[in-house]
Amino acid sequence: MNRGDDMVRARESAAAAKLRSRPRVLLSPVHAVTVILLLVAALALSLTLLAQQTVSSAAVDGETMAAAVSDHPAPQQVGEPSASASASLSTSVPVPTSVPSSTPQSDAPAAPTPSQPAVSPVSPQVSPPVASQAPEPVEDGRVDLNTASAAELDAVKGIGPAIAQRIIDHRRKIGRFTSVDQLLDVPGIGVRTLEKMRGELVVR
Incomplete structure (x- = not known):
């Protein structure tokens, strides 16, 4: 085993170690930002679902809780009988219909009561109806157009015999x-003539 082979092996092992140390997935900055945004969106969605739940x-x-409260009967006060107990008491306890008299009846006949004098019925006195009297007309010196004669109308200032007759004809x-x-x-x-005579005329 020569020295050249050792150097080749050392190079191969260094290259293999360098390959192992290199990251297998390389992300660009845009990809990294996209992944972060997706993670944030997923986190917000999970928090929203948790809040809704x-x-x-x-x-x-x-x-x-409301259903349990409505189904639970109200506490009964101490000493107050329930409705069922009251019903059972009312049905079980007989009510006496008549009370026997405590005083014994004597066999002696009742004493006769003195006869009272007959009282004659008093007839109510009815007062005779009072005829309603009509109020008398107040005499103020004015001439009533509905009852005045031609002579009375003629005496009014501004009315002559001809106009007095016309007034009577119009009244009829x-x-x-x-x-x-x-x-x-x-x-x-x-209008002017009427204003002159208005103070002396009246309608009753």
Whole structure:
């Protein structure tokens, strides 16, 4: 075994060791960033799923607790009989229908009571109905258009015999006056004339 073979073997072993020390997968910076982003996304997704699972489990626990509370009967107070016990007591305990009289009945006949004098019924006195009296019309010196005669209308300032007759004719035509302003429908009476005589006329 010469020295040249040893050198060749040493070179081969050094080359093999160098090959073993080299990384088998080489990543560029872009690939590395992509892998990191994928790992971060996977981590965020796992955390989101974990949070959703926690919230859903809490909701299920709350519903279970509410159902258990609703199904659990309310605690009965001490000394208060239950409904079933009250029903059994009411059905088992007989209620006496009649109480025997404690005082013995005597065989002696009852003493006759003195006869009371008959009281004649008193008839209520009915007062005679009082006729409702209509209030008397207040006399204020004004002439009522519905009851005044031609002479009374003629005495009003601004009304002559002709207009007084027209007022009476118009009253017969319409039946009765409901307002002094209806005199404007009578021929010969205008607004100014009506204002002059308004204070002396009235409709009752």
